[in-house]
Amino acid sequence: xxxxxxxxxxxxxxxxxxxxxxxxxxxxxxxxxxxxxxxxxxxxxxxxxxxxxxxxxxxxxxxxxxxxxxxxxxxxxxxxxxxxxxxxxxxxxxxxxxxxxxxxxxxxxxxxxxxxxxxxxxxxxxxxxxxxxxxxxxxxxx
Numbered sequence: 001x002x003x004x005x006x007x008x009x010x011x012x013x014x015x016x017x018x019x020x021x022x023x024x025x026x027x028x029x030x031x032x033x034x035x036x037x038x039x040x041x042x043x044x045x046x047x048x049x050x051x052x053x054x055x056x057x058x059x060x061x062x063x064x065x066x067x068x069x070x071x072x073x074x075x076x077x078x079x080x081x082x083x084x085x086x087x088x089x090x091x092x093x094x095x096x097x098x099x100x101x102x103x104x105x106x107x108x109x110x111x112x113x114x115x116x117x118x119x120x121x122x123x124x125x126x127x128x129x130x131x132x133x134x135x136x137x138x139x140x141x142x
Contacts, residue, residue: 025063029078033064052068052087065077078118080120081122082117
């Protein structure tokens with residue numbers, strides 16, 4: 001009889017998790033996202049990155065699964081899709097958002113920034129104008 005109760009408890013928990021999903025992101029992935037934001041702020045146009053990634057905040061109570069350009073897996077809470085499209089477009093003061101008119105920055109992107117995302121299935125780097133790819137860790141984790 002005790003085994004039956006455990007079985008019912010496990011099945012109930014699985015149904016509950018599948019129904020409600022997990023509503024938060026993994027701490028390491030949240031920190032990795034903030035590091036990516038800092039990387040783009042340093043390499044590219046600070047004000048545009050701040051505008052496009054304004055929801056990416058350091059407040060520990062902020063759920064990165066609700067941030068712009070981030071999608072998480074419903075059950076695991078891990079980042080599954082990430083869009084970093086057109087973050088390095090340099091704009092003049094008379095250019096209008098969201099139509100990129102400026103030149104693209106001549107920079108590379110370091111793929112080691114994405115190694116903490118264990119369930120990342122979609123990474124959008126289009127319109128990035130990256131001139132090269134780097135991997136500072138020396139190994140690929142994808």
